[in-house]
Amino acid sequence: MSTQPHDHIVRSYDEERQRLTGEILRMGEMAVAQLEAALDVVERRDDRAAARIVANDEAIDLLEHEVSQDVMRLALRGPMARDLREILSALRIASDIERIGDYAANVAKRSTALNSAPPLPHTRGLAILGQRVVRQLRDVLEAFATDDAEAAQRVRAQDAEVDTLHTGLFRELLTYMMEDARAITPCTHLLFMAKNLERIGDHATNIAENIWFLVHGDDALPPREKRDDTSGPG
Amino acid sequence: MSTQPHDHIVRSYDEERQRLTGEILRMGEMAVAQLEAALDVVERRDDRAAARIVANDEAIDLLEHEVSQDVMRLALRGPMARDLREILSALRIASDIERIGDYAANVAKRSTALNSAPPLPHTRGLAILGQRVVRQLRDVLEAFATDDAEAAQRVRAQDAEVDTLHTGLFRELLTYMMEDARAITPCTHLLFMAKNLERIGDHATNIAENIWFLVHGDDALPPREKRDDTSGPG
Numbered sequence: 001m002s003t004q005p006h007d008h009i010v011r012s013y014d015e016e017r018q019r020l021t022g023e024i025l026r027m028g029e030m031a032v033a034q035l036e037a038a039l040d041v042v043e044r045r046d047d048r049a050a051a052r053i054v055a056n057d058e059a060i061d062l063l064e065h066e067v068s069q070d071v072m073r074l075a076l077r078g079p080m081a082r083d084l085r086e087i088l089s090a091l092r093i094a095s096d097i098e099r100i101g102d103y104a105a106n107v108a109k110r111s112t113a114l115n116s117a118p119p120l121p122h123t124r125g126l127a128i129l130g131q132r133v134v135r136q137l138r139d140v141l142e143a144f145a146t147d148d149a150e151a152a153q154r155v156r157a158q159d160a161e162v163d164t165l166h167t168g169l170f171r172e173l174l175t176y177m178m179e180d181a182r183a184i185t186p187c188t189h190l191l192f193m194a195k196n197l198e199r200i201g202d203h204a205t206n207i208a209e210n211i212w213f214l215v216h217g218d219d220a221l222p223p224r225e226k227r228d229d230t231s232g233p234g
Numbered sequence: 235m236s237t238q239p240h241d242h243i244v245r246s247y248d249e250e251r252q253r254l255t256g257e258i259l260r261m262g263e264m265a266v267a268q269l270e271a272a273l274d275v276v277e278r279r280d281d282r283a284a285a286r287i288v289a290n291d292e293a294i295d296l297l298e299h300e301v302s303q304d305v306m307r308l309a310l311r312g313p314m315a316r317d318l319r320e321i322l323s324a325l326r327i328a329s330d331i332e333r334i335g336d337y338a339a340n341v342a343k344r345s346t347a348l349n350s351a352p353p354l355p356h357t358r359g360l361a362i363l364g365q366r367v368v369r370q371l372r373d374v375l376e377a378f379a380t381d382d383a384e385a386a387q388r389v390r391a392q393d394a395e396v397d398t399l400h401t402g403l404f405r406e407l408l409t410y411m412m413e414d415a416r417a418i419t420p421c422t423h424l425l426f427m428a429k430n431l432e433r434i435g436d437h438a439t440n441i442a443e444n445i446w447f448l449v450h451g452d453d454a455l456p457p458r459e460k461r462d463d464t465s466g467p468g
Contacts, residue, residue, distance in 0.1 A: 079310075113465060184408060
């Protein structure tokens with residue numbers, strides 16, 4: 001514990017590092033909350049709550065700017081090689097979390113488009129995909145908080161399942177669109193929302209890889225297994 | 235011009251800054267090339283060329299990592315306040331270019347899905363949107379190369395037109411899907427490709443804003459005009 005007078009705010013390098021970690025974890029908590037709230041407004045068809053989620057995204061963006069500034073301040077202190085790797089990872093992780101927040105806000109924004117159409121029974125697939133991604137995101141933030149590279153590897157392995165769920169939902173939505181022209185517009189929005197969730201899973205996997213490199217340096221990471229077939233032949 | 239022996243590779247701060255600028259411009263050139271190539275493979279329906287574009291994206295990602303390292307090395311030299319703002323901007327711009335490269339590669343990847351269906355006449359709208367975005371991207375890289383904040387402002391203003399083109403194309407594709415169920419799957423791919431192009435425009439606008447702040451510091455930037463209505467009620 002530091003006994004330095006706080007009005008001088010001369011923090012040790014370790015204190016600055018811990019502050020940075022705390023900011024990233026706070027960003028992560030906000031992103032999880034935004035994602036859960038977005039999935040909730042899809043179910044409840046709540047335009048006002050959706051608008052609040054979109055507005056809240058700015059807070060995550062501001063935190064990312066703070067993280068960038070703090071990383072720069074840490075770099076100014078001439079860190080050792082491992083520290084440099086650590087603060088570069090912090091930058092990349094913060095960037096991935098900021099994008100996750102963006103995608104969550106986009107899901108909320110698109111939900112308002114759904115609400116001008118009659119309720120569809122097929123949002124269950126989206127909710128299942130969404131909960132899987134929430135789980136993945138929580139797990140990777142826990143791995144970051146505890147410097148746990150093995151836990152990060154497990155998160156990477158979860159991404160194949162997320163991709164499979166996404167591909168299945170994608171094809172399911174196509175069938176509804178083909179059966180009934182009135183389903184085309186709402187299902188198009190659901191397709192984009194499903195894509196946003198799949199992209200959140202990708203960014204959670206990026207974070208997992210950054211944690212792994214943080215702990216293991218340049219040791220080879222097993223190749224990432226991608227199973228998203230929705231860009232392939234229809 | 236430095237007269238220091240190069241085998242010591244002790245570069246001045248200015249030389250490092252110029253190297254950083256050069257790397258970012260190179261990233262930008264690669265992104266423009268990828269985007270133009272992606273739009274071309276959509277027209278030519280060339281799966282092998284599309285696969286090459288997807289593979290080439292890694293080069294942009296590697297350059298972004300180099301930029302991150304160089305930014306850290308510059309930060310280690312204890313720059314002045316303006317320099318800190320400059321290298322933070324460099325980081326953000328490199329990140330935006332990396333995402334642009336991603337989106338361009340995604341357009342190429344999706345084009346292979348189109349190629350398994352009969353040719354559609356409606357890719358003209360996509361080509362027009364694409365050319366508009368190429369123009370926007372070239373203009374913003376030129377503004378970066380010349381530190382031209384007014385040119386950057388003009389790029390921002392172009393984004394409203396890109397959004398309008400995207401919204402129009404989106405609705406046009408919906409009509410084809412409603413008229414003919416066989417158009418649903420290929421048009422779905424076109425919708426995603428159009429979205430990717432619109433997102434490239436957004437990132438070009440982000441770069442423009444970074445250039446503006448680089449030159450004008452914290453002076454207020456006029457609010458960004460967004461006209462993308464595709465997330466709204468269908």
